[in-house]
Amino acid sequence: MRGLTKVFEGGIHALRGIDFHIKDGEIFGLLGPNGAGKTTTINILATLLKQTSGEAVVNGFDCLEEPHKVRQSIGIVFQDPSSDDMLTGRENLHLHGLMYGLRKAEREKRIEEVLRLVELTDRADDRVRRYSGGMRRRLELARGLLHKPKVLFLDEPTLGLDPQSREHVWRYIGGLVDEGGLSILLTTHYMEEAEKLCHRVAIIDRGKIIVLDTPKGLTESVGGDVVALKTGNPDVTALAEKEYVLSIEQKEGLLTLTVRDAKQNLPEILRLAGRVESVEMHSPTLNDVFLHYTGREIREGPEEGGYGTRMMMSVKRR
Amino acid sequence: MSELLGLYALWLREVKVYSRERSRIASSVFTPILWLFVFGKGLGATISIGGLAYDIFLYPGIIAMSTLFTSLFFGVYIVWDKRVDFLKEVLVSPLSRTTVFLGKVLGGMTDTIIQVTILLLLAPFLGISIGPRTIVLIYGTVFFLSLGIVSIGLIIGSVMESPEGFGLVVSFVAYPLFFLSGALFPIWNLPPWLRAFVMLDPVTYGVDALRTVILGGGAIPLEVSFAVLTAFSAAMVYIGTKAFERMKAY
Numbered sequence: 341m342r343g344l345t346k347v348f349e350g351g352i353h354a355l356r357g358i359d360f361h362i363k364d365g366e367i368f369g370l371l372g373p374n375g376a377g378k379t380t381t382i383n384i385l386a387t388l389l390k391q392t393s394g395e396a397v398v399n400g401f402d403c404l405e406e407p408h409k410v411r412q413s414i415g416i417v418f419q420d421p422s423s424d425d426m427l428t429g430r431e432n433l434h435l436h437g438l439m440y441g442l443r444k445a446e447r448e449k450r451i452e453e454v455l456r457l458v459e460l461t462d463r464a465d466d467r468v469r470r471y472s473g474g475m476r477r478r479l480e481l482a483r484g485l486l487h488k489p490k491v492l493f494l495d496e497p498t499l500g501l502d503p504q505s506r507e508h509v510w511r512y513i514g515g516l517v518d519e520g521g522l523s524i525l526l527t528t529h530y531m532e533e534a535e536k537l538c539h540r541v542a543i544i545d546r547g548k549i550i551v552l553d554t555p556k557g558l559t560e561s562v563g564g565d566v567v568a569l570k571t572g573n574p575d576v577t578a579l580a581e582k583e584y585v586l587s588i589e590q591k592e593g594l595l596t597l598t599v600r601d602a603k604q605n606l607p608e609i610l611r612l613a614g615r616v617e618s619v620e621m622h623s624p625t626l627n628d629v630f631l632h633y634t635g636r637e638i639r640e641g642p643e644e645g646g647y648g649t650r651m652m653m654s655v656k657r658r
Numbered sequence: 659m660s661e662l663l664g665l666y667a668l669w670l671r672e673v674k675v676y677s678r679e680r681s682r683i684a685s686s687v688f689t690p691i692l693w694l695f696v697f698g699k700g701l702g703a704t705i706s707i708g709g710l711a712y713d714i715f716l717y718p719g720i721i722a723m724s725t726l727f728t729s730l731f732f733g734v735y736i737v738w739d740k741r742v743d744f745l746k747e748v749l750v751s752p753l754s755r756t757t758v759f760l761g762k763v764l765g766g767m768t769d770t771i772i773q774v775t776i777l778l779l780l781a782p783f784l785g786i787s788i789g790p791r792t793i794v795l796i797y798g799t800v801f802f803l804s805l806g807i808v809s810i811g812l813i814i815g816s817v818m819e820s821p822e823g824f825g826l827v828v829s830f831v832a833y834p835l836f837f838l839s840g841a842l843f844p845i846w847n848l849p850p851w852l853r854a855f856v857m858l859d860p861v862t863y864g865v866d867a868l869r870t871v872i873l874g875g876g877a878i879p880l881e882v883s884f885a886v887l888t889a890f891s892a893a894m895v896y897i898g899t900k901a902f903e904r905m906k907a908y
Contacts, residue, residue, distance in 0.1 A: 362684050386750050387750065388746065389748060397823070408752055408754075411750055411751060411752045412752045414750070416750050417745055418746055418747075420743045421742070421743065422742070422743035422744055422747040423747070424671060424675065424742075424744055425742075426674070426675045426678055426679075427671065427675070431674065434667075435667045435668075435670065435671055436747075436751075438663045438664060438665075438666060438667030438669075438670075439663070439664045439667045439748070439751040439752075439753055440660075440751060441663055441752070442753060483747075492664060593873060599773025621824070
C-alpha cells in the first residue's frame with residue numbers, strides 16, 4: 341500500500357500517509373498504541389472501509405477497483421468475536437466454507453484440518469456460547485484459514501487472552517507461514533508479540549509509520565542496553581557527559597538510560613546517580629524502541645474494551 | 659453458483675438460530691392466539707360482520723397481522739449482526755451485498771411462514787375449513803407480503819445502530835400499517851378520507867386477498883391484490899439491496 345490516508349467524518353485524521361509492502365511468506369507487524377490507526381489500516385485492506393486517498397493493493401488486486409477479488413484472497417480475524425454463538429464451532433466453519441464457495445468434499449476436509457490445527461476437534465460440536473475467550477479466538481483463527489487465503493489479517497490476535505491461550509495462538513501463527521503461500525499482517529500493542537512473531541515490524545503512531553525494520557534491527561537502532569534506575573531526582577549532568585550514555589529520560593523518579601556496554605559501566609552509573617533504590621538492566625525491547633522514537637510508553641492510555649465486554653454483550657443477544 | 663451456496667449458508671444460519679430459540683417461536687404465536695380467541699371470541703359473541711361471527715371474520719386479518727409483525731421486526735437481527743460483529747464476517751466474504759440482503763430476507767420469510775403455518779393449524783378450532791387450493795393461495799399471499807415487509811424491516815435495520823432505536827422506529831411504521839390494513843374491520847363502508855389511507859397501505863391488499871381466499875367476498879379483486887403485492891415487494895427488494903450496498907459494517 342502506498343500513501344494511504346483516511347479522514348473520518350468530523351475531520352479526524354486516522355491515517356496520515358502510510359506506506360508499506362508485505363513480502364510473500366512474511367509475518368508483518370503493525371505495532372502501536374490504541375488509536376494509532378492499526379485497525380483502520382486493516383479495515384481498508386479488508387475492503388470494509390474506503391480510504392480517503394492513496395492506494396491499497398492486496399494480492400495484486402486494488403481494494404477500490406476489485407474489492408471482490410481482494411475479499412477472495414484474504415482471511416481475517418477481527419479484534420472482537422464475530423462468530424455466531426448460537427451455533428457450534430463446526431457449524432460456524434461450515435457456513436464460512438459455504439460463503440467462500442468451497443465444495444462439499446473440500447469443505448469437509450478443510451474443516452477437519454483447521455479444527456485439528458487449533459486443537460478444537462473435541463469441542464467442535466459445542467455451541468460457541470460455551471467456549472472460553474481463547475477457544476473462540478482459536479475458532480476464528482481456524483475460520484480465517486479455512487478457505488486458504490493468500491493474506492491473513494490478524495487484528496490484535498491475543499488481546500484479552502490469558503497467558504496460556506496467548507502462547508497457544510502464537511504457536512499456531514508461527515507455524516502458519518512455514519508451509520508457504522501465506523503472508524500475515526498482524527496488529528498488536530504487545531511488544532512481546534511483535535518480537536516473537538514478526539519478521540518485520542512497523543511502529544505506527546497517530547496515523548503515521550515512525551520506523552519500519554526487523555525486530556532485531558529496531559532494537560539495535562536504540563544502540564545500547566537499557567538501564568532503569570529508581571532514584572530520587574538526581575542531577576544527571578555528570579551522567580549526560582559520559583560518552584557511553586546515549587540517552588537519558590527522567591520521569592517520576594524513574595531514570596532510564598540507554599548505555600553502551602552497560603555491564604562494564606554500571607558501577608560508575610550507580611555512583612553518579614546518587615541514592616538508588618533499585619536497578620534494572622536489559623537489552624532493549626520494542627517497548628524501548630517505541631519510547632526511543634516517540635518519547636512515550638506504548639501502554640499509556642486505557643485498554644480497549646475488546647473481548648471481555650463484547651462477550652457479555654453477545655450473551656444478551658436474541 | 660458460489661453466490662447460491664452463500665445464500666444457502668446465510669439462510670441456514672437464520673433457520674438454525676430460529677429453531678434453537680423455542681421461546682421466539684412460542685412468543686410469536688402467543689399474541690395472534692390472544693387476538694383470535696380472546697378478542698375475536700369476545701367480540702364475536704355479540705358482533706357478526708357480513709353474516710360471519712367476528713372471530714371468523716378476524717382470522718385472515720390475524721394471519722396478515724402475524725406476517726406484518728414478524729416480518730417487520732425481523733429487521734432487528736441485522737442490527738444484532740452489527741452489534742456482535744457477525745456482519746463483518748459476512749461483509750469481508752466474497753459474497754455480493756445483494757446476496758447478503760437476500761439471505762437475510764429468506765431467513766425472515768422462513769420465520770414468518772413457519773408462524774403462519776402454526777396459525778393455519780388453528781383453523782379447525784374456529785370452525786374454518788381450508789382446502790388445498792386455498793392453502794396455495796394463502797402461502798402465495800403471505801410470500802409476497804412477507805417479502806416486501808421483511809425488506810422494509812431490513813432497510814430500517816440497515817441504518818440503525820441499536821436494537822432499542824430499531825424498536826422505536828419500527829413501532830412507528832408497524833402500527834399505522836396494521837390499523838389501516840382493515841385486519842380488524844371491513845373496508846367497504848369507510849369514510850372517504852380513511853378509505854384513502856387504507857388503500858395506500860400495502861398490507862390492506864394482503865388482508866383482503868387472504869379474506870377473499872379463506873372466507874370469500876373481499877372488497878378488492880384478487881388479481882388486483884396480487885398485482886399490488888408483487889409490485890410492492892419488488893420495489894422493497896430493490897430499495898433493500900441498495901440500502902445494503904450503502905450499509906457500513908459498524
